[in-house]
Amino acid sequence: MVERFGCDDAADLLLDVATGAATGADRDQVLQHADSCVICRTELADLAAVADGLLPLVPHREPPADFTEYVLDRIASSERPMSLVDERRRRRAPRVLAYAAALLLVAALGGGLVWWRTGTDRSVAADYRGALTAGNGKYIRAGQVLSEDGVQVGRVFAYQGDPSWLLLTVTSAPRDGTYSVHMYTKAGSQKDVGQCVVVDGACTLGVTIGDVNAGEIRVVRLECPVGTRLTASFAEPPAR
Amino acid sequence: MVTGVEVSDEALLAGMAAGDQEAAGVFVRRFKARVYGLAIAIVGLSTEAEEIAQDTFLRAWRYAGAYDPRRGSVATWLLTITRNASVDVLRIRREVPVDPGSLLAALSLSYDGGTEQLADALRLRSALAEIPREQATSVVLSVFFGLTAAEIASRDGIPLGTAKTRIRSGLLRLRDKLGVTDG
Ligand SMILES: [Zn+2]
Numbered sequence: 001m002v003e004r005f006g007c008d009d010a011a012d013l014l015l016d017v018a019t020g021a022a023t024g025a026d027r028d029q030v031l032q033h034a035d036s037c038v039i040c041r042t043e044l045a046d047l048a049a050v051a052d053g054l055l056p057l058v059p060h061r062e063p064p065a066d067f068t069e070y071v072l073d074r075i076a077s078s079e080r081p082m083s084l085v086d087e088r089r090r091r092r093a094p095r096v097l098a099y100a101a102a103l104l105l106v107a108a109l110g111g112g113l114v115w116w117r118t119g120t121d122r123s124v125a126a127d128y129r130g131a132l133t134a135g136n137g138k139y140i141r142a143g144q145v146l147s148e149d150g151v152q153v154g155r156v157f158a159y160q161g162d163p164s165w166l167l168l169t170v171t172s173a174p175r176d177g178t179y180s181v182h183m184y185t186k187a188g189s190q191k192d193v194g195q196c197v198v199v200d201g202a203c204t205l206g207v208t209i210g211d212v213n214a215g216e217i218r219v220v221r222l223e224c225p226v227g228t229r230l231t232a233s234f235a236e237p238p239a240r
Numbered sequence: 241m242v243t244g245v246e247v248s249d250e251a252l253l254a255g256m257a258a259g260d261q262e263a264a265g266v267f268v269r270r271f272k273a274r275v276y277g278l279a280i281a282i283v284g285l286s287t288e289a290e291e292i293a294q295d296t297f298l299r300a301w302r303y304a305g306a307y308d309p310r311r312g313s314v315a316t317w318l319l320t321i322t323r324n325a326s327v328d329v330l331r332i333r334r335e336v337p338v339d340p341g342s343l344l345a346a347l348s349l350s351y352d353g354g355t356e357q358l359a360d361a362l363r364l365r366s367a368l369a370e371i372p373r374e375q376a377t378s379v380v381l382s383v384f385f386g387l388t389a390a391e392i393a394s395r396d397g398i399p400l401g402t403a404k405t406r407i408r409s410g411l412l413r414l415r416d417k418l419g420v421t422d423g
Binding site for chain 1: 254257258261264265268269272273274276277278280281290293294297298301302304305306312315316319320322323324327343346347349360361364365368379380382383384386387388389391404407408411412414415418
């Protein structure tokens with residue numbers, strides 16, 4: 001059915017998708033079609049840009065005085081600290097602390113290839129900004145690692161500093177195995193980054209990226225011999 | 241990276257994606273009035289509006305890494321989250337908004353939102369007041385209140401094709417007004 005979904009079908013629903021009113025299956029079908037049809041994609045982007053442009057016109061209203069504090073409390077309690085027990089539950093997404101620890105570790109080593117497994121180091125409690133300072137960091141980019149069906153299976157960080165490096169943390173890969181990791185730049189060049197051995201769905205790879213600018217990385221792909229492919233891309237642009 | 245005076249929206253989001261709560265604090269303070277204002281405009285002044293605003297920031301915190309700059313600014317991304325959460329509440333209430341007119345009036349007002357009165361926003365405001373009323377109303381009903389063309393047709397007792405034309409022509413006219421002057 002999806003294959004037969006053409007421009008006429010899309011045109012029927014496109015307006016609702018552009019305004020944000022469409023939900024569920026309708027929306028998915030149109031977006032899927034727009035993915036491969038430049039005409040509908042352009043039309044959709046065009047209308048959606050106008051529609052979205054209206055949202056900021058609403059008058060601002062200050063929420064109650066304790067709003068910020070309350071939101072930050074909720075944010076803080078949405079993470080639980082790592083514990084020894086977590087080691088048995090590696091499939092679960094690692095906590096922020098794990099990233100901070102990994103970032104610090106990679107920065108501290110300052111070069112070479114680093115293998116590091118999330119959840120083994122519970123003692124590093126410093127903030128990741130410590131890593132930035134320690135490494136004369138300029139900025140860090142963060143993004144998601146997605147499986148072929150678009151499910152988030154890990155996180156990616158690229159750090160522009162001295163040295164610059166890339167950190168991949170996969171927590172729920174669909175298949176165990178040795179994944180080869182390739183980095184593609186916006187200019188179109190490809191660089192082999194190394195390998196990530198996925199055990200129980202998890203692996204972490206930290207690696208310096210030489211003279212490649214962290215801001216120039218377009219995508220990082222992890223491929224395992226049986227064909228499973230994971231894709232890491234970033235939220236842009238890099239923080240300055 | 242989050243202590244500077246001129247930290248960009250994108251930088252704050254990157255910090256949040258990396259788990260930086262301090263970045264989240266700056267982010268919330270920067271956007272709370274916009275997010276809360278939009279929630280109130282859609283669901284009305286209520287505890288629900290505050291919950292929607294809170295949930296919006298929680299979602300932004302969780303999905304900061306999923307932000308795609310090709311699809312628009314951070315502010316637009318965040319307000320889209322707010323709009324979707326607000327529309328979800330409306331759908332649960334099963335209420336059909338009776339008065340898109342007051343929101344339309346507020347949108348067209350030359351409102352002083354601080355330093356961010358971008359040229360595009362100013363043009364959109366005046367354009368909303370200039371296009372045919374039924375087009376502007378249909379656009380507001382769909383973009384803010386999440387009504388599909390079919391729902392607008394049944395609400396206004398008009399054929400589906402007419403509802404679609406109103407929304408589409410409205411959006412295209414707004415776009416044309418934006419394109420007239422170079423930005
Ligand atoms: Zn098409």
